[in-house]
């Protein structure tokens with residue numbers, strides 16, 4: 001593994017050096033939140049952030065994207081597929097979200113490949129950022145998806161105080177180091193050791209520890225359990241949890257007519273919490289109740305994802321918990337599953353103490 | 355990147371013929387505008403396509419023709435919403451978009467030598483017709499054939515000419531019933547499961563194929579199990595809300611299976627193992 005050092009003060013220069021070849025997306029402070037946004041210059045960047053309220057998956061699977069445009073002139077219909085081709089760096093992506101993208105990779109490349117996602121993916125470079133101070137809702141350490149990434153990054157930064165330790169994870173990462181020649185310093189054993197110490201402290205400081213062991217198997221035994229009704233009581237069907245989640249991949253496809261003779265087919269995020277998600281012709285709805293829908297969400301993350309793609313569909317970012325107006329908390333759900341399967345009564349109807 | 359096909363692009367297909375089956379069901383005979391695409395359009399009975407009408411979106415529709423005649427293909431469509439309503443207004447010469455075929459399709463090689471029972475309800479006969487006609491075209495490869503079909507009223511029966519044709523074929527038995535008869539109807543009245551009492555179904559070396567409204571399926575399965583058919587030879591094709599057709603959009607799952615990709619055809623043993631009810 002190649003390692004380098006990058007002075008914090010030189011980050012802006014690195015962004016400048018890279019912006020000829022890449023669009024750079026990085027955390028930007030907006031009032032109370034830090035959001036991932038394309039930069040117009042390095043100065044807007046805020047690298048001392050916890051995480052964005054919405055996962056940066058939108059840069060691979062946009063909330064709203066044109067699949068193709070169509071027009072119907074006299075001489076027949078034409079379709080114009082819209083596939084993006086700009087190279088992009090996502091700078092400052094957290095380990096949880098990077099792992100989320102690795103899961104989306106499985107979804108969009110398995111069986112029949114999804115060109116729109118994969119084209120973007122192949123042109124996306126990740127400069128990830130390890131977390132020295134996990135947040136109160138974070139539980140990535142329980143899933144081994146953080147606080148520092150172990151795969152999937154091109155470069156991985158760790159905050160060592162005045163500088164970042166830079167770990168190079170791929171040939172694309174090498175390429176970036178080459179473009180930023182002169183900005184990077186040498187690093188060696190002492191810096192690697194400092195990172196290991198910081199990581200150990202970070203691992204110690206998680207407030208939230210969730211026992212995921214056997215949860216898939218236990219949930220299968222609790223499919224008909226009453227706990228889902230208690231959880232459903234608190235769901236307002238807003239779909240917010242799906243929208244902030246780094247691993248939700250569900251989308252809708254619909255047409256928008258723009259004029260008499262032209263329009264576009266669009267795809268946009270959807271959520272299994274919406275009642276129309278499964279409604280069929282004749283009004284038949286296989287998941288007609290809120291209980292069935294909220295159960296779908298948790299089974300998708302903790303059972304179906306495992307069966308289809310070999311890993312939990314949760315990376316422990318804690319966003320859904322922070323977002324939910326009904327205080328539905330996935331960590332509490334996992335813990336309750338384990339208690340319920342031992343026969344205990346659980347109170348998933350109450351707001352968790354935190 | 356390798357030259358991968360964009361799975362979301364519909365290809366223009368021209369309507370060749372339209373046959374009015376009932377007041378709300380029509381069979382469309384189609385051919386891709388691009389001849390090369392048409393001659394290389396291979397599909398299996400039980401697979402479906404996404405039908406596209408620009409401005410209205412898409413609807414998943416089963417291929418109702420047998421794959422052997424590859425100059426064209428057929429879709430039998432019930433008018434049930436915006437897109438299907440518009441489709442019903444189209445005439446020969448009009449164009450629609452098609453992508454696919456999708457889904458696993460019915461087992462075919464595996465059922466050679468077996469006796470086959472079909473149980474269809476309403477428009478559910480459409481995907482079964484594809485397999486029925488494939489089997490009839492290769493009659494010697496299969497044992498006896500029984501086709502049990504039910505519709506709401508006599509006016510709702512689809513493929514009427516073919517039902518007659520099939521019943522005149524050697525070793526094929528066709529039984530039809532309606533939920534509500536009319537003054538001219540002299541046939542069976544009652545739901546499709548009442549037909550089980552009107553014939554003898556042997557459980558020996560038999561495969562059954564079911565397609566119909568969701569309420570019908572569990573009752574048919576129950577009766578077939580009672581007759582003694584093994585779970586893996588009770589084969590259903592299911593319907594779910596679909597968008598992508600290729601296992602990405604997440605709309606059609608039943609438990610950990612995607613109906614568009616892992617289905618729409620499942621045998622009862624597989625269905626039983628799913629957490630969600632089908």
Ligand SMILES: Cc1cc2nc3c(=O)[nH]c(=O)nc-3n(C[C@H](O)[C@H](O)[C@H](O)COP(=O)(O)OP(=O)(O)OC[C@H]3O[C@@H](n4cnc5c(N)ncnc54)[C@H](O)[C@@H]3O)c2cc1C
Nearest residue numbers: 279280281413414415416431432435436437438594595596
């Ligand atoms: C694998 C499969 C095979 C099918 N084969 C046939 C067939 O051979 N013949 C036939 O007549 N019908 C078939 N259907 C049903 C057909 O897809 C629906 O009737 C059709 O999508 C209704 O579309 P619409 O635009 O006319 O209705 P809409 O106006 O869109 O809506 C009417 C209702 O249908 C629901 N709906 C919308 N989109 C879909 C969708 N993509 N899938 C399911 N429900 C939807 C809506 O939520 C609404 O409740 C099949 C469905 C599936 C899943």
Ligand code: SF4
Nearest residue numbers: 248249250271272300
């Ligand atoms: S089914 Fe629900 S929980 Fe699963 S990916 Fe789709 S929206 Fe997210």
Ligand code: SF4
Nearest residue numbers: 245314315317318320
């Ligand atoms: S399910 Fe919740 S905690 Fe898990 S990855 Fe999604 S938003 Fe984050």
Ligand code: FES
Nearest residue numbers: 598599603604614
């Ligand atoms: S229709 Fe999109 S996953 Fe099945």
